[in-house]
Amino acid sequence: MDDEIAIEKCKNGDREAFRYxxxxxQRQAVSHATAILGGREDAPDAAQExxxxxxxxxxxxxxxxxxxxxxxxxxxxxxxxMAARKRxxxxxxxxxxxxxxxxxxxxxxxxxxxxxxxxDRDDREIVTLKYFDGLDYNELAERLQIPKGTVMSRLFHARxxxxxxxxx
Amino acid sequence: xxxxxxxxxxKGSLHMKDSNCENVLLSIMAAADGESAQLSPEEIKAHxxxxxxxxxxxxxxxxxxxxxxxxxxRESTIDLWPxxxxxxxxxxxxxxxxxxAVVSILLVVYKLIEMLPEAAPGWAINLVPLIIFGxxxxxxxxxxxxxxxxxxxEK
Numbered sequence: 001m002d003d004e005i006a007i008e009k010c011k012n013g014d015r016e017a018f019r020y021x022x023x024x025x026q027r028q029a030v031s032h033a034t035a036i037l038g039g040r041e042d043a044p045d046a047a048q049e050x051x052x053x054x055x056x057x058x059x060x061x062x063x064x065x066x067x068x069x070x071x072x073x074x075x076x077x078x079x080x081x082m083a084a085r086k087r088x089x090x091x092x093x094x095x096x097x098x099x100x101x102x103x104x105x106x107x108x109x110x111x112x113x114x115x116x117x118x119x120d121r122d123d124r125e126i127v128t129l130k131y132f133d134g135l136d137y138n139e140l141a142e143r144l145q146i147p148k149g150t151v152m153s154r155l156f157h158a159r160x161x162x163x164x165x166x167x168x
Numbered sequence: 169x170x171x172x173x174x175x176x177x178x179k180g181s182l183h184m185k186d187s188n189c190e191n192v193l194l195s196i197m198a199a200a201d202g203e204s205a206q207l208s209p210e211e212i213k214a215h216x217x218x219x220x221x222x223x224x225x226x227x228x229x230x231x232x233x234x235x236x237x238x239x240x241x242r243e244s245t246i247d248l249w250p251x252x253x254x255x256x257x258x259x260x261x262x263x264x265x266x267x268x269a270v271v272s273i274l275l276v277v278y279k280l281i282e283m284l285p286e287a288a289p290g291w292a293i294n295l296v297p298l299i300i301f302g303x304x305x306x307x308x309x310x311x312x313x314x315x316x317x318x319x320x321x322e323k
Contacts, residue, residue, distance in 0.1 A: 015256065022249050030244035048248050052255055099242040109239055130201070132241035137203050152203075156194055163228050166235070 003067045010058045018058075022051050025068055029075055035128040036079040038117050039096045046082050050075040072143050076125075083121065097128065115165035123158035130155060188215070189222050196226055200233070266306065273302045 001020055009017035026047060033043035033050075053074045061070060095113040116124050122144075129135050129143060140151045192215045195205035199212070207215075216223050280295050 015253065018256070019249055019253070022252055023247075026246070026248045027243045030246055030248070031241050034244070035241070044244065044246050044248060048251055048255075051248060051252050055252075055256055096242055098239045101238050101240055108235060112235055112239055128241065131236040131239075137198075137201070152194060152198060156197055159197070159229065159232060163232050166232070 004063055007058060007061060007063055007067060018055055021067065025071065032072065033075060033079050035097050036076065036121060036125050037083060038121065038124060042082055046078040047075060050078040069142055111166060115162055118165055119161060123161055126155050127158045127162055189219060192222050193225055197229060269302065269306050273299060
């Protein structure tokens with residue numbers, strides 16, 4: 001089954017088709033929510049709520065578009081609502097946003113995790129989407145609902161802030 | 169990169185001399201990201217040859233890129249489906265506004281009737297479009313005061 005068929009079936013109320021979408025995208029969704037929320041442990045709740053929003057809104061979804069960028073907008077909205085509700089950030093010992101490519105790099109990875117967590121939400125989001133998902137500026141503009149020129153300047157300043165935090 | 173080497177190699181404050189430097193650095197970043205840059209490679213090269221601060225900044229950008237090359241996004245292993253499946257039948261919590269609309273219209277009609285003997289009929293007639301509009305909203309089941317949280321999706 002591919003996304004297009006699954007979404008068509010979901011529009012007719014097929015739960016198994018929606019299960020396919022959830023299982024396909026849940027890891028990505030929770031990871032993105034974790035990055036947006038700065039490592040807070042309610043990221044799975046945000047992803048769960050976003051999937052339920054998606055199920056209810058799928059009838060209006062244009063099947064010619066890819067699912068995940070559309071879903072990401074719902075996920076962001078849910079994360080923003082959660083961020084507004086609970087402001088405190090849990091202090092965690094383990095890294096929840098980044099993982100090393102090899103075990104030898106753990107010190108740098110912890111520094112990167114802490115620097116990312118201390119960034120503003122918008123800066124953290126754009127930097128992680130750029131580096132971890134490899135999105136180009138047009139894709140970033142679509143995901144973040146901002147013009148391409150804004151993507152460029154926001155990314156530039158977010159990178160500079162991250163550099164400064166890594167230097168400390 | 170060994171642990172802590174990034175920190176050591178980036179000592180010194182970040183600079184931003186003027187808008188020209190910012191344009192150059194934006195162009196360097198865009199080019200490194202594979203995007204179209206505002207300035208040509210020749211313009212960037214000419215600026216870099218004369219600006220030590222921007223050369224330093226460019227090295228910093230490259231070092232940040234190399235830090236991210238060692239990292240990846242941590243993926244969750246959580247299974248959301250059982251919780252989601254249990255909630256799909258629940259109706260979304262929305263404010264039931266119809267009773268308020270009906271009560272409001274009845275109050276307006278009552279007030280209108282109450283005032284009819286005292287005022288000229290022409291004044292009361294002014295309220296008729298409002299009543300019709302309210303009744304239309306009830307008929308169409310449309311709440312004009314609803315905040316649409318999905319506006320972004322309708323683009």
